[in-house]
Amino acid sequence: MTGNSVMAGWISSNGGTGVVKQYYLGGYSSGSCPPDQGSLPLVANTSVIVSQSSQLYLAFQLNTTMPQWSHLIYAVGPSGSLPSNNYLPEHSSKASSSVEYSAGTVSGAGSGSSDKARWHGFLVALGWGILMPVGIMMARYFKKYDPFWFYAHISIQGAGFVLGLVGIIIGFSLNDDGVDNIDVHKAIGIIILVFGALQIKAFFIRPVKTSKIRRYWNWYHHNIGRAAVILSIVNIFIGLDIASESTGWSVGYGIFLALWGLSCIFLEVKLWMAGRDH
Structure with missing residues (x-):
């Protein structure tokens, strides 16, 4: 405005x-x-x-x-x-x-459009912007707690995918005529949804650990997941800008990302030191 x-x-x-x-x-x-x-x-x-x-x-x-x-x-x-x-x-x-x-x-008249936009943003941010990064941490840094890490990972990622999917469906029902950057926001959202679907597929075609193609599956699963989370973070900030929300929302999400990043650095160093000792 x-x-x-x-x-x-x-x-x-x-x-x-x-x-x-x-x-x-x-x-x-x-x-x-x-x-x-x-x-x-x-x-x-x-x-x-x-x-x-x-x-x-x-x-x-x-x-x-x-x-x-x-x-x-x-x-x-x-x-x-x-x-x-x-x-x-x-x-x-x-x-x-x-x-x-x-x-x-x-x-598109009425307050319902605004309410739906908030639900869209909340569900996508919670599912793809918060739960997904936390789920990645579970798989990366807590494998010594087997099989807890595995069930925690798929549960968190599954919940995040469902919440994000519902949020995306709500987003497509919004009236966006004349909204700046909405095409970019939608395009990135579709790419994220495709990546998420590929991750669901990866779960069902996961080869056993002794399989020769397991390393290729790992590369596919890990990198598609990372790309999806990175795009989600970018798209959340684009969405906040489109919605003209107060800077407090962006700052709040930025604080979460900073804490998540610092936690990853700490756990990565700890993981590296444990591997060096062995």
Whole structure:
């Protein structure tokens, strides 16, 4: 939404006069979104906001030619918090829709789109971005706890695959018309899904340890898994950027990756030292 103009309105809880203003979204902070600025060609004295049955209705009129399509984003501010000095607080929820004026149709409207997007991101991040890396650690560093490591590995990876698969299915049902970088995000997601399916196949065609082709299977299984996790991490950050989520989500996931990476380094050194002693 950064770089666009928006209309915002509110009415105080004591039933005061409604306020409608245009804003320019220059950044992610309140100070970078000044009121009474923007490029929307508003018709003077046509903006109004009313409260009816605990719902707010905002209307305004633009002096512009009718486009074939219009992509709209709706946002709601935090409960119990009105703008201070007309500067907006960060929104707590949002949804999107596409309007085809020539046909008079609307697609993707309502808060469900936003809720589904959150579920998509949560499931994929948990399954592919968290459980999968943890499952790799189990197979790499805990083989001395046989057969615990094996069952833990396939259980964690299986759960991660299922969660990621459900998240991807939800993602394909989202309305993404006009969303930047969505094609790249989808393409990487499809590649990850294919890699995941190949890993499931690898489980069923796993040769015995004494087989001559076991080393080729190991190469295939290990490298496809690593590629899937690397692509998943990249795609999670792309998804967070597309969703315009606060930097806190990216920082939080970055902290997890840092802890995971440090743990891997520690366990790798420990594994190397144990091998050298033998």
